[in-house]
Amino acid sequence: MKILLTGAGGFIASVVxxxxxxxxxxxxxxxxxRANIPVSDSVTFIQADLQHLTRMEDWSPMLxxxxxxxxxxxxxxxxxxxxxxxxxxxxxxxxxxxxxxNGVERFVQISAxxxxxxxxxxxxxxxxxxxxxxxxxTAVVLRPSVVLSERGSYGGTSLLRALAALPYLLFIPGSGxxxxxxxxxxxxxxxxxxxxxxxxxxxxxxxxxxxxYTVGPEVITLREYLTLMRRWLKFPAAKLVAVPISLIGLxxxxxxxxxxxxxxDTVWGMLKRGSYAEPGAYEQACEKFDYAPRSVKxxxxxxxxxxxxxxxxxxxxxxxxxxxxxxxxxLLSGVAGFAARxxxxxxxxxxxxxxxxxxxPMVWFTSILDIVLGALLLSRRHMALVxxxxxxxxxxxxxxxxxLAPALWLEPLGGLLKNLPLLCLLGxxxxxxxxx
Numbered sequence: 001m002k003i004l005l006t007g008a009g010g011f012i013a014s015v016v017x018x019x020x021x022x023x024x025x026x027x028x029x030x031x032x033x034r035a036n037i038p039v040s041d042s043v044t045f046i047q048a049d050l051q052h053l054t055r056m057e058d059w060s061p062m063l064x065x066x067x068x069x070x071x072x073x074x075x076x077x078x079x080x081x082x083x084x085x086x087x088x089x090x091x092x093x094x095x096x097x098x099x100x101x102n103g104v105e106r107f108v109q110i111s112a113x114x115x116x117x118x119x120x121x122x123x124x125x126x127x128x129x130x131x132x133x134x135x136x137x138t139a140v141v142l143r144p145s146v147v148l149s150e151r152g153s154y155g156g157t158s159l160l161r162a163l164a165a166l167p168y169l170l171f172i173p174g175s176g177x178x179x180x181x182x183x184x185x186x187x188x189x190x191x192x193x194x195x196x197x198x199x200x201x202x203x204x205x206x207x208x209x210x211x212x213y214t215v216g217p218e219v220i221t222l223r224e225y226l227t228l229m230r231r232w233l234k235f236p237a238a239k240l241v242a243v244p245i246s247l248i249g250l251x252x253x254x255x256x257x258x259x260x261x262x263x264x265d266t267v268w269g270m271l272k273r274g275s276y277a278e279p280g281a282y283e284q285a286c287e288k289f290d291y292a293p294r295s296v297k298x299x300x301x302x303x304x305x306x307x308x309x310x311x312x313x314x315x316x317x318x319x320x321x322x323x324x325x326x327x328x329x330x331l332l333s334g335v336a337g338f339a340a341r342x343x344x345x346x347x348x349x350x351x352x353x354x355x356x357x358x359x360x361p362m363v364w365f366t367s368i369l370d371i372v373l374g375a376l377l378l379s380r381r382h383m384a385l386v387x388x389x390x391x392x393x394x395x396x397x398x399x400x401x402x403x404l405a406p407a408l409w410l411e412p413l414g415g416l417l418k419n420l421p422l423l424c425l426l427g428x429x430x431x432x433x434x435x436x
Contacts, residue, residue: 009036176223337367
């Protein structure tokens with residue numbers, strides 16, 4: 001079979017793609033970046049952003065010879081107002097219209113558990129779900145709860161893993177009694193692949209259509225989940241600390257408005273109200289797809305974690321403080337340069353034999369450069385490139401001043417020596433900058 005897979009480089013879709021290849025499928029992988037897509041003769045990569053695929057004509061060429069479509073595309077945070085509607089409704093709606101025109105009747109939609117109270121993410125997802133079932137009754141809509149992978153994490157599951165890994169203290173939201181019904185990604189991906197590739201008769205396919213709640217076999221509290229995750233990571237038991245719901249809501253609100261941080265309105269909305277299916281929904285999904293997902297609780301109790309799991313969990317929450325530290329250092333360094341009096345920079349510039357007429361222009365140039373780099377990093381655009389320029393600048397300052405004025409290495413307050421940990425911090429930032 002030939003399958004069109006959107007969001008193919010994402011957390012869920014990457015394992016779905018793996019399952020499809022195991023079944024011998026040809027996959028048309030639509031994603032924003034080639035780096036996340038496996039190189040295989042069975043995979044045709046199409047680089048595209050769903051925000052720009054909102055017309056039927058955009059999708060029709062991709063559907064030539066396609067037997068089924070799996071829509072895994074999604075975003076947890078809007079860069080601009082309206083992005084949720086573009087990615088979760090307008091683009092897939094155009095894809096459905098193209099499917100109807102090209103005779104593609106099998107469509108699998110990865111949605112999510114939740115209500116409109118959970119915010120724009122869920123609202124836009126469910127808006128498309130409703131449209132899809134009206135336009136294409138043979139479609140399948142899957143609504144999972146928290147998705148945990150055997151091999152990694154992303155989004156909300158990364159945040160939960162990081163919270164479970166904090167030293168000495170285990171912070172829980174309020175009482176920690178919020179309920180979730182987690183499922184292993186590998187089990188979810190098997191269901192997705194099965195729904196897309198089933199070759200049953202029309203009557204059986206009709207029975208498998210509709211909305212299914214692909215959740216795990218048990219409902220557990222967030223407190224229990226975090227405790228199990230901490231044990232799985234092999235960290236010692238920690239003291240439970242209840243964090244006021246209002247405080248977490250404030251942090252999520254700030255993260256949403258700044259477009260920064262691991263917590264935002266989408267993640268917090270789904271966790272705060274819980275994420276679990278209604279009674280009987282799990283059994284109906286199991287019967288519909290003839291599957292039996294493993295217990296996440298049992299998995300965490302019996303499987304092994306490795307050093308990379310612990311490193312990621314501990315480093316995850318450091319990403320934003322490191323980013324903010326670098327922004328503040330560069331912006332304030334630039335401002336300090338403009339405010340500095342000549343006697344402040346005279347010893348350094350005289351030591352490297354720079355003509356006095358160039359002192360002020362040199363200070364202004366470096367100050368402007370610092371402010372520009374700090375502002376670019378603050379904008380969160382091309383952060384890896386900005387980080388590399390910062391590293392090159394610090395390395396250039398350090399090597400130049402260290403060679404021309406070696407006495408600066410021995411200054412009582414650190415002088416050039418302080419650049420060494422800064423270089424290490426920049427190296428760390430370049431490692432953790434990408435979330436995928």
